[in-house]
Amino acid sequence: MGRRPQPHIKERLLDACADHALSHGLPDRLEPLATATGTSARMLIYHFGTRDALLRAVLGRARQRQLDTFGDLLRARPGEPYTATLHRAWKSITGPEGQPYLRMFGQLRESAEQQLWPDFRRTATTDWLGPLEDGLRGIGRPELATLVLGVIRGLLMDLDATGDTARTERAFRDFLGFLDTASTPPPTASSAATLST
Structure with missing residues (x-):
């Protein structure tokens, strides 16, 4: 009688594989993942079935970590202007915490590895719309979520192509200034009359 799969071992292996892939990129062979987990390629196949199934699981685990981390950063906070929330999220996404995710998922978008997650480009776009709509609802402009995401x-x-952190940071701050203006309600007729006197 063969051994039964052990879910706790599989989860530990998956976390270690995701850690390695976020640090070094998604490998095209199992050996780097086997070395990183302290096991063998054969044991990885035993737990995950195939190489592609393991790589899909690694991508899924890394993506969930990214959604958990940055989804929380995009959540509106009482008493804080949402543009300040967005600026803090931007600093984290483009900083050391976000770089591994940008590298991994940029690699996924641009390579044949898309076959591991054929619907990734659409999913990677639409799964941020909900958190942004929720946050922008606080300033009365949830319909701007697509614009902010774009x-x-x-x-x-731009940052990936040029490495120009200062310029892209300045551009994002300028955009947040426009967003602040867009979230300011237009003056009422009575306040406009008061301003004109």
Whole structure:
């Protein structure tokens, strides 16, 4: 009678594989993951079935970590302007905490590894809309979520291509200034009359 799969071991292996992939990129062979987990390629196949199944599981675990971390950063906080929340999230996404995710998922978008997650590009876009809509609802502008996401994604692509942190940071701060203006309610007729007197 063969051994039964042990879920706690599989979870530990998956976490170690995700740690390695975030630090070094997603490998095209099992050996680097086996070395990182202190086991063998054969044992990884035993727990995950195939190489591609393991790599898909690694991507899924890394993506969940990213969603948990940055989803929390995008959550509105009582008493804090949402543009300040967005700026803190931007600093984290583009800083050391966010770089491993940008590298891994940038690699996934640009390579044949898309076959591991064929719907990744759509998912990687739409799964941020909910947290942004919730946050922007606090300033009465949830419909701006697509615009905010488009600016963030565009500036991340710019940063990846140029490495110009100062310029992209300045551009994002300028955008937040526009967003502050967009969230300011237009003056009422009575306040406009008062201003004109």
